[in-house]
Amino acid sequence: MLQKKPLILVTNDDGITAPGIRMLIRIMNEIGDVVVVAPDKPQSAMGHAITINDALYCDPIIIEKNALQKEYSCSGTPVDCVKMATRQILNRKPDLCVSGINHGSNSAINVIYSGTMSAAVEAGIEGIPAIGFSLLDYSIDANFEPATTYVKTIVENVLLNGLPKGVILNVNIPRLEKKEIKGIKICRQADAHWAEKFDKRTNPMGREYYWLSGEFINEDKGEDTDEWALQNGYISIVPTQFDLTAHYFIKELNNWTLHD
Amino acid sequence: MLQKKPLILVTNDDGITAPGIRMLIRIMNEIGDVVVVAPDKPQSAMGHAITINDALYCDPIIIEKNALQKEYSCSGTPVDCVKMATRQILNRKPDLCVSGINHGSNSAINVIYSGTMSAAVEAGIEGIPAIGFSLLDYSIDANFEPATTYVKTIVENVLLNGLPKGVILNVNIPRLEKKEIKGIKICRQADAHWAEKFDKRTNPMGREYYWLSGEFINEDKGEDTDEWALQNGYISIVPTQFDLTAHYFIKELNNWTLHD
Known part of the structure; x- marks a missing residue:
C-alpha cells in the first residue's frame, strides 16, 4: 500500500x-x-505539562534484544518526549506519531488530563499526523491483543489519507474480546466530567493531607459521543483539535460593554 | 450593579x-x-496536569495582615487547586473563578501549556464562569497597574452576562502604560507555535542533560488573532472551550475505510 517505509515516533x-x-x-x-x-x-x-525549570535527561536504552526500533528514555513529561524527539533526536520530521496504548480511558473530558493525548496533540502542533490510543483497562496485564488489527487499520488510514492541519485522532478501545468489538465509530467528545472527592488523612507527623479520587459522571446521552460508542462495543475515534477558540461566541462577546 | 456579593475563587x-x-x-x-x-x-x-499518585497538602495561610480574603496554599498543580477549592474548601459553588494575573503571555498556543489557563478551564468544566488573566511581562516587578480597570470591567461583564456552558475567557494584556492601551479586542487564538531548541550540557558526573528553550513563531497574520491585538496595543480576549472535537472533520472521517 505504502511506497516507502514511514518514520514513526x-x-x-x-x-x-x-x-x-x-x-x-x-x-x-x-x-x-x-x-x-x-x-x-x-x-x-x-x-500538556512541559519541563521549563528542570534539566531533562534523555538516553538511549535497550529494552528488547535485537529490537528493530531505536529507543530513548526521557526524564520529562510526554510532551517533553515529543519535543525532544522532533528537535533533538530525529534527523527528519516523522511521518506519524502514535501515543499509547494507554492503560485506561481517554474518552470525553479525560482527553484534557491525559499525557497520552497531550503527546499526540504536541505532535499535531508540530505538524505531524498523530494518534493517541487508549484501552479501557488500567491493569498491568490488560489484554491489548483484540485491539491490534484495529490499531493497524487506523494507522494505515492516517498514513494513506493524512490528517488536516490542526487535527489529531483520539482512539479509545473498549475492554472486550475481539469477537465482541462491533467496529469503529467516529464520534464527538462526550460532555462528561469528574465529581472529585478528596480523601482526607493525617500523616505520621500529624499533618493533614489529601488523596484525589472521584467518580466519572456522564450525563451526555448522545449516540454520537465516544462514551456511547465505548459502552456499546465500538472503538471510538474523536477528531481532536488544539484551536481552543469558541468561535461561535465571538460575535456575542462583541456585544458586551467592554469598550469605552 | 450587582445585588449580592459574588463568591470569587x-x-x-x-x-x-x-x-x-x-x-x-x-x-x-x-x-x-x-x-x-x-x-x-x-x-x-x-x-492541565493533576496529582494522582501523590498526596496533596492544602493549608490555610495568612499572607497579608487583616486581609479581606481567605487564603489556602496547596502543594498541587493549578488544576488541583481548583478541584480542592470546589470540592473540599468552599461551602458552595463560586460565582466566578479568576486565574492569574500570570507573569507572561498565554496567547495563541500558549493556552495549552499554561497552568493559569488550565485552572480557568477546570473551573469551566465544573460549570463555574472563569477567566484567565495574563500580562506580557515575565519579570517579578511587572507593572500590573495599567491592567486593573480592564480586569475589573471584564469581571463585571462576566458576572452580569454569565458565560455559556463550556466557554471560559483567555485575557492577555500587553506590556504598556495605561494611556498606550487602545482597548479590548475579541479574538481567535493565533495559529502560532514554538520552535524549541535543546541546550545540551554535561553535569559534574559526566552525564549529558538538556534545557528546553525555544522561539515563538507566529506565521498567522490574521487581524482577528490575539497576537495581532497584543502587538497593536489591545488587550485580547479569546473565548476558549474544552470540547476539543474537530466537529468539521467527522463527516470526512466517515468516508475512510475503517469499517469491515
Whole structure:
C-alpha cells in the first residue's frame, strides 16, 4: 500500500516499559521505521505539562534484544518526549506519531488530563499526523491483543489519507474480546466530567493531607459521543483539535460593554 | 450593579505569593467575597496536569495582615487547586473563578501549556464562569497597574452576562502604560507555535542533560488573532472551550475505510 517505509515516533504516558507501549511498538514495527522516545517513569494525568525549570535527561536504552526500533528514555513529561524527539533526536520530521496504548480511558473530558493525548496533540502542533490510543483497562496485564488489527487499520488510514492541519485522532478501545468489538465509530467528545472527592488523612507527623479520587459522571446521552460508542462495543475515534477558540461566541462577546 | 456579593475563587500558576495574584486579589476584593486557593510554589507550564499518585497538602495561610480574603496554599498543580477549592474548601459553588494575573503571555498556543489557563478551564468544566488573566511581562516587578480597570470591567461583564456552558475567557494584556492601551479586542487564538531548541550540557558526573528553550513563531497574520491585538496595543480576549472535537472533520472521517 505504502511506497516507502514511514518514520514513526512512538511515545506514551505510562512509561517506556508499560505493556501498552510495548504492544504499540510491535504493531508499528510491521508498518514503518520506529523510534521510541518515552518517559522513564509513569506520567499519567500530566496533561500538556512541559519541563521549563528542570534539566531533562534523555538516553538511549535497550529494552528488547535485537529490537528493530531505536529507543530513548526521557526524564520529562510526554510532551517533553515529543519535543525532544522532533528537535533533538530525529534527523527528519516523522511521518506519524502514535501515543499509547494507554492503560485506561481517554474518552470525553479525560482527553484534557491525559499525557497520552497531550503527546499526540504536541505532535499535531508540530505538524505531524498523530494518534493517541487508549484501552479501557488500567491493569498491568490488560489484554491489548483484540485491539491490534484495529490499531493497524487506523494507522494505515492516517498514513494513506493524512490528517488536516490542526487535527489529531483520539482512539479509545473498549475492554472486550475481539469477537465482541462491533467496529469503529467516529464520534464527538462526550460532555462528561469528574465529581472529585478528596480523601482526607493525617500523616505520621500529624499533618493533614489529601488523596484525589472521584467518580466519572456522564450525563451526555448522545449516540454520537465516544462514551456511547465505548459502552456499546465500538472503538471510538474523536477528531481532536488544539484551536481552543469558541468561535461561535465571538460575535456575542462583541456585544458586551467592554469598550469605552 | 450587582445585588449580592459574588463568591470569587482566585488562583494562579506562579504561586500564591506572586505579585500578579496579589494584584488580582486586591481587584477582586472590590467586587466580591474572595477565597484564594493557589499553588505553594511556581507551577508554570503545568498545563492541565493533576496529582494522582501523590498526596496533596492544602493549608490555610495568612499572607497579608487583616486581609479581606481567605487564603489556602496547596502543594498541587493549578488544576488541583481548583478541584480542592470546589470540592473540599468552599461551602458552595463560586460565582466566578479568576486565574492569574500570570507573569507572561498565554496567547495563541500558549493556552495549552499554561497552568493559569488550565485552572480557568477546570473551573469551566465544573460549570463555574472563569477567566484567565495574563500580562506580557515575565519579570517579578511587572507593572500590573495599567491592567486593573480592564480586569475589573471584564469581571463585571462576566458576572452580569454569565458565560455559556463550556466557554471560559483567555485575557492577555500587553506590556504598556495605561494611556498606550487602545482597548479590548475579541479574538481567535493565533495559529502560532514554538520552535524549541535543546541546550545540551554535561553535569559534574559526566552525564549529558538538556534545557528546553525555544522561539515563538507566529506565521498567522490574521487581524482577528490575539497576537495581532497584543502587538497593536489591545488587550485580547479569546473565548476558549474544552470540547476539543474537530466537529468539521467527522463527516470526512466517515468516508475512510475503517469499517469491515
